[in-house]
Amino acid sequence: MRSHETVPVPVKRLEGNDDLPLPAYATDGAAGMDVVSAEERVLVPGERAAVSTGIAMAVPDGYELQIRPRSGLALKHGITVPNTPGTIDSDYRGELKVILINHGTEPYKLRRGDRIAQAVLSPVVRASWLEVHELDATQRGEGGFGSTGFGAAEVEPIRKA
Template identity: 70%
Template sequence: MTDPIPVQVKRLAHGEGLELPHYATGGSAGMDVVSAEDIVLEPGMRHAVATGLAMAIPHGYEIQVRPRSGLALKHGVSVPNTPGTIDSDYRGELKIILINHGAEAFPIRRGERVAQLVVAPVTQAVWDEVGELDSTARGEGGFGSTGR
């Protein structure tokens, strides 16, 4: 395991009294983040859930927003743009886009864990336009071309 990356976090007024994102276990890759609001997600509904937090992610890193597996399995509640990306130059409130794919309304209470945050390094690319690409055994075989 590498050394932890320091991430500055600012608690907004509506985030007072809530836990900061934290790892549930020593081996956790993602930190649990909690809701700063009460909301009921009706079936098919999407909502950007407030966390009451803003942050300064170090340059060269991103924070990925991922669903909590228990919410997805038990209730059909997930992050529709998985993984969501928080860029290092964003300074607004962290909001978690959730969708209810389940058949029942799903209440979210203030302080309830709603997603996981993973700090990850970012590699930026430079395009090198060429006239031809090297060949591979797969070639242009697309969806399903490698079998099951």
């Protein structure tokens, strides 16, 4: 059995949410904790909503809580987190809300207690800018979007019949 480092994260159940489970890992190998909805609502196709979870927390300094989609909801119903990953900063103390969007073709009913997202506690490394006049050269250089994929000679144009 693997040993996992744990980091204590103070969490507060908001009033009226004692019946809901706290975020929890579903299996020993899970990287993300399941987060549940504290509300019932219907998301129609194309609709976005900030869904209540009924909890607030104090993410430790030097960490962030990343909010990610649940793969089953995305595949089966088109329900996802549009700002993936969402970031909960260490100085935020309000209710955790998960922004969901329905990319599916049917309305989706969220029920209280449904698993709606995953939360991953991640260390944060802060950048410090070092302004320079020139950057070091690389093989890629200034090649942007798609520049590491197929070369122009390898791409076959699509022809209409």
